[in-house]
Amino acid sequence: MKKSKPDEDKRSLRPTLMRTTRSSRSTESTDSGLDKYGKQRKKQSDSALAQDLLQTSVSGQRGPTSSDEQQLGEHQKAPPVVKSGCGIASVVRLIKLGRCKNVVVVTGAGISTASGIPDFRTPGTGLYANLEAYKVPYPEAIFNVDYFSNDPQPFFSLAKALYPGSHRPNYIHYFIRMLHHKGLLLRIYTQNIDGLEKLCGIPDDKLVEAHGSFATASCHLCYTPYPAEEAKRAIMNGDTPTCTFCAATVKPDVVFFGEDLPQKYFLHAKDFPKADLLVIMGTSLQIEPFASLVNTVRSTVPRLLLNRHAVGPFQRVPLRRGDHMELGDLENTVQRFAEMLGWDDDIVELMRSQEQEQHVPTLVSGGSASGCSDGEESDSETDSKCSASSCPSN
Ligand code: CNA
Secondary structure, rough: OOEEEEOOOOOOOEEEOOOOOOOOOOOOOOOEOOOOOOEEEEOOOOOHHHHHHHOOOOOOOOOOOOOHHHHOOHHHHOOEEEEEOOOOHHHHHHHHHOOOOOOEEEEEHHHHHHHOOOOOOOOOOOOOOOHHHHOOOOOHHHEEEEHHHHOOOOHHHHHHHHHHOOOOOOOHHHHHHHHOOOOEEEEEOOOOOHHEEEEOOOOHHEEEEOEEEEEEEEOOOOOOEEEEEEEHHHHHOOOOOOOOOOOOOEEEEEOOOOOOOHHHHHHHHHHHHHOOEEEEEEEOOEOOOOOHHHHHOOOOOOEEEEEEOOOOHHHHOOOEEEEEEEHHHHHHHHHHHHHHOHHHHHHHHHHHHHHHOOOOOOOOOOOHHHHHHOOOOOOOOHHHHHHHHHHOOO
């Protein structure tokens, strides 16, 4: 079922797309309140946070203060004041003050464009602007389960390009992994289906692939599981994988409009109320129910949008108190963010070692990504070492 819902801020100007959910109940969170090193996470007091936010004016309306500059140090000067450009400085300050220990990250296709994967909606380069090759009557048809039932070929053509194995994680993915290294990441919720979060080493328990992934496959009618590698081999060879039980078409377990979201998605019911910082990156916040997640953090919790343009609640003028945004190319922005935090060298080193460790895969028809399967997870020992001792800003 695909529903249109008026956008919160641009009422009825743009339709919001709905992916159905199995239920509104949350699964039991596995989070015990202990961090990954067994330490009890200190609960952020609302009043302390509120006090801090009072000193942090709404982003985009002022430049960094001299105390921000002092905290950032001589070599990590805040960027010049630009419209919506002081968002990072404010959040860097909160992180350095130790105010953000349960960071929830929400991502979309914009974090992977630097890896060479087009997003949906960017004019010119987005998939929606280049659909001739897929021969679909309207853009969303490519992810519509009823359309797929009738003609799976458009999706299979796209799947060939999106299957994990032909793209590498970029600096932005590693920035998120660095948040985990520092012991600050509560969870990342991604809409992406490219598997790059896993590939860069973010561990499975920190990752919610809200719109599924190519790691598993099943019949689109009776849901009988089907070996993912066999499905991939068939799709890559231009064949149609068919269910061994009912002979209907098999598809990778990427969530289509009209399909249930994975059970893990419901962790959000525990995570978002617990978050003390929400970072939103590279999404147009157009697809429900995912888009509305950003409105479920507590009202005192700072939200930072990193994107090319304002989206969702960040289109509001003035911004909600505690909302910050930094507009521009995401990779540049995230690099600047990391530099201001003093994390840039660590990220570059992490990227270098991870990319060296894994042989850069080439897309082999029917084969798994060389050196790193879709399910490959982080080296959590490495993460622990870094987080426990060597990270300068801990
Ligand atoms: P979208 O609607 O295409 O929005 C992407 C957003 O990112 C837009 O606001 C862009 O302006 C912004 N953006 C893109 N590139 C950059 C950049 N370099 N710097 C700054 N901002 C940038 O995509 P959403 O993720 O919001 O939509 C959710 C869909 C997209 C999910 O269901 C995905 O399955 C689907 N999708 C995923 C992938 C992937 O896995 N890589 C690719 C294409 C589509």
